[in-house]
Amino acid sequence: MAEEVSNKQVILKNYVTGYPKESDMEIKNVTIKLKVPEGSNDVVVKNLYLSCDPYMRSRMRKIEGSYVESFAPGSPITGYGVAKVLESGDPKFQKGDLVWGMTGWEEYSIITPTQTLFKIHDKDVPLSYYTGILGMPGMTAYAGFHEVCSPKKGETVFVSAASGAVGQLVGQFAKMLGCYVVGSAGSKEKVDLLKSKFGFDEAFNYKEEQDLSAALKRYFPDGIDIYFENVGGKMLDAVLVNMKLYGRIAVCGMISQYNLEQTEGVHNLFCLITKRIRMEGFLVFDYYHLYPKYLEMVIPQIKAGKVVYVEDVAHGLESAPTALVGLFSGRNIGKQVVMVSRE
Amino acid sequence: MAEEVSNKQVILKNYVTGYPKESDMEIKNVTIKLKVPEGSNDVVVKNLYLSCDPYMRSRMRKIEGSYVESFAPGSPITGYGVAKVLESGDPKFQKGDLVWGMTGWEEYSIITPTQTLFKIHDKDVPLSYYTGILGMPGMTAYAGFHEVCSPKKGETVFVSAASGAVGQLVGQFAKMLGCYVVGSAGSKEKVDLLKSKFGFDEAFNYKEEQDLSAALKRYFPDGIDIYFENVGGKMLDAVLVNMKLYGRIAVCGMISQYNLEQTEGVHNLFCLITKRIRMEGFLVFDYYHLYPKYLEMVIPQIKAGKVVYVEDVAHGLESAPTALVGLFSGRNIGKQVVMVSRE
Numbered sequence: 001m002a003e004e005v006s007n008k009q010v011i012l013k014n015y016v017t018g019y020p021k022e023s024d025m026e027i028k029n030v031t032i033k034l035k036v037p038e039g040s041n042d043v044v045v046k047n048l049y050l051s052c053d054p055y056m057r058s059r060m061r062k063i064e065g066s067y068v069e070s071f072a073p074g075s076p077i078t079g080y081g082v083a084k085v086l087e088s089g090d091p092k093f094q095k096g097d098l099v100w101g102m103t104g105w106e107e108y109s110i111i112t113p114t115q116t117l118f119k120i121h122d123k124d125v126p127l128s129y130y131t132g133i134l135g136m137p138g139m140t141a142y143a144g145f146h147e148v149c150s151p152k153k154g155e156t157v158f159v160s161a162a163s164g165a166v167g168q169l170v171g172q173f174a175k176m177l178g179c180y181v182v183g184s185a186g187s188k189e190k191v192d193l194l195k196s197k198f199g200f201d202e203a204f205n206y207k208e209e210q211d212l213s214a215a216l217k218r219y220f221p222d223g224i225d226i227y228f229e230n231v232g233g234k235m236l237d238a239v240l241v242n243m244k245l246y247g248r249i250a251v252c253g254m255i256s257q258y259n260l261e262q263t264e265g266v267h268n269l270f271c272l273i274t275k276r277i278r279m280e281g282f283l284v285f286d287y288y289h290l291y292p293k294y295l296e297m298v299i300p301q302i303k304a305g306k307v308v309y310v311e312d313v314a315h316g317l318e319s320a321p322t323a324l325v326g327l328f329s330g331r332n333i334g335k336q337v338v339m340v341s342r343e
Numbered sequence: 344m345a346e347e348v349s350n351k352q353v354i355l356k357n358y359v360t361g362y363p364k365e366s367d368m369e370i371k372n373v374t375i376k377l378k379v380p381e382g383s384n385d386v387v388v389k390n391l392y393l394s395c396d397p398y399m400r401s402r403m404r405k406i407e408g409s410y411v412e413s414f415a416p417g418s419p420i421t422g423y424g425v426a427k428v429l430e431s432g433d434p435k436f437q438k439g440d441l442v443w444g445m446t447g448w449e450e451y452s453i454i455t456p457t458q459t460l461f462k463i464h465d466k467d468v469p470l471s472y473y474t475g476i477l478g479m480p481g482m483t484a485y486a487g488f489h490e491v492c493s494p495k496k497g498e499t500v501f502v503s504a505a506s507g508a509v510g511q512l513v514g515q516f517a518k519m520l521g522c523y524v525v526g527s528a529g530s531k532e533k534v535d536l537l538k539s540k541f542g543f544d545e546a547f548n549y550k551e552e553q554d555l556s557a558a559l560k561r562y563f564p565d566g567i568d569i570y571f572e573n574v575g576g577k578m579l580d581a582v583l584v585n586m587k588l589y590g591r592i593a594v595c596g597m598i599s600q601y602n603l604e605q606t607e608g609v610h611n612l613f614c615l616i617t618k619r620i621r622m623e624g625f626l627v628f629d630y631y632h633l634y635p636k637y638l639e640m641v642i643p644q645i646k647a648g649k650v651v652y653v654e655d656v657a658h659g660l661e662s663a664p665t666a667l668v669g670l671f672s673g674r675n676i677g678k679q680v681v682m683v684s685r686e
Contacts, residue, residue, distance in 0.1 A: 251615045281620050
């Protein structure tokens with residue numbers, strides 16, 4: 001007889017317009033049978049860490065034909081997380097395994113592992129890292145920088161939203177390769193972190209710059225070889241005029257645009273021609289085959305203290321709506337994680 | 344004793360704001376000594392055909408740090424042309440040679456051949472073709488399509504400004520490869536030409552479409568693999584939402600924007616991410632090493648009537664200002680050329 005337990009959930013109440021608010025979500029208590037449905041290959045998990053990621057904003061509206069589906073209003077939010085297997089109908093997973101992948105914003109979930117679900121082998125690092133440096137954002141930074149940007153030693157690299165889950169890693173990977181790296185962020189604290197903790201050569205607070213193009217010219221008098229794009233809008237326009245010939249722009253995200261009903265127009269695309277720039281969008285899903293190679297590279301670097309990762313951990317499922325909403329005002333310092341349970 | 348002859352010139356009077364007008368230019372009569380300056384490797388030429396190209400608009404304003412220089416107000420306009428060598432200080436060229444490359448908008452020019460100047464070997468084609476299909480626009484179409492778009496047989500291709508000097512060739516090259524090709528242009532006459540003369544599968548008049556995105560969806564129900572971008576602005580926005588996954592956009596020009604004081608903003612760049620699109624600007628200068636290979640391919644095709652080229656030839660240097668200005672209102676049908684002298 002399966003154990004039935006209470007299960008706290010974070011529910012999206014309705015599709016969201018403009019900036020998401022905490023009141024767009026609610027906490028609900030239900031019960032769940034901790035049992036794999038008869039004949040299925042589902043996996044029953046206890047959620048430990050949940051990941052707050054900017055792409056989740058798009059799932060809060062009615063979308064069609066995109067790479068992700070809308071959240072279902074009235075149902076728990078879903079997203080990346082770290083979880084412990086309680087029971088498994090899938091032979092690839094056993095009770096007691098730790099996994100990361102798509103799960104629900106609730107204490108317990110029943111996952112149909114048709115989506116990416118990775119078994120965690122190395123537990124000698126903080127488990128929460130599998131929502132960040134060792135999970136989707138880490139792979140995003142690695143693939144986006146090494147596979148999309150075609151970086152070379154000595155090149156100049158600009159990263160926006162540079163202290164975020166992805167940006168802080170792009171900066172460190174670029175430094176490891178011998179690039180000159182500058183990051184932008186939205187507070188003095190974040191700017192300090194970029195320089196003192198992540199080893200960026202320079203950093204600036206975009207909110208304090210009247211003229212973003214002039215700011216970039218200050219740090220890149222000879223231009224930018226590589227732009228790792230996380231924000232879009234005005235920053236992209238300022239970057240375009242500061243790119244070098246044959247520059248590359250990896251388009252990872254455009255967080256400044258996600259809550260606008262009408263996105264800002266980008267005016268300087270003619271620079272793509274005059275400077276022969278390649279601008280390329282990418283999604284991490286296309287690069288998961290490189291995940292083992294990435295872990296092999298990054299885990300020793302973490303253990304040697306050569307790559308660091310800053311997380312902003314909110315405690316308890318009840319704090320999840322605040323944590324998620326905070327992403328879009330830049331309240332988080334580093335990767336935003338919600339700890340549901342320590343184990 | 345060098346012959347001194349009269350030399351008619353087209354002078355740019357001042358930098359231009361907004362749409363260029365004929366009155367921005369004037370015809371001037373000067374005299375010229377048809378003699379290579381002592382000790383120089385200049386080439387004295389008689390100009391036969393002059394090329395009107397959209398990129399020339401940018402040279403009519405004060406520009407800095409671009410791939411081209413501004414025209415000098417008070418001096419003749421310069422541009423691509425076909426000319427006959429009268430005297431040469433450069434051992435690569437002899438009296439009587441036909442050449443194409445950068446020359447002046449005047450009857451006779453003294454060219455310092457540090458810039459691209461090509462000797463014409465095959466004269467068994469219309470000489471004016473060396474301003475078009477066998478010159479810069481031809482190489483632009485060839486390199487832009489084959490080198491930048493990474494085309495594959497069976498892919499869907501959209502070309503804007505499709506009846507222009509470059510567009511008509513991109514469409515034909517794409518058909519030769521076995522692609523499905525649709526073009527847009529600005530009049531019924533041009534649209535008819537696309538289908539009847541250049542073999543586009545479909546074509547439409549963008550001026551008659553209320554909703555460009557809906558028009559594209561009509562012709563590309565499953566999306567666009569390759570967009571050859573000649574116009575920018577609203578068309579680019581409409582294309583972005585109609586691109587297929589892993590689509591490619593070769594950015595060749597943005598003629599709809601050249602006469603605007605404030606360019607239109609492009610709003611749908613987020614599609615670059617969701618569809619993993621590569622958008623790449625290019626300039627023909629980077630591909631001239633492929634010119635011999637291109638000629639080897641295209642000349643037999645021209646002679647066999649398998650590739651055609653439509654030119655709009657204005658007669659006489661006096662007609663050059665009208666011809667150039669007409670480019671920006673789309674008055675020309677096909678490649679705009681000015682015939683200065685038949686030989």
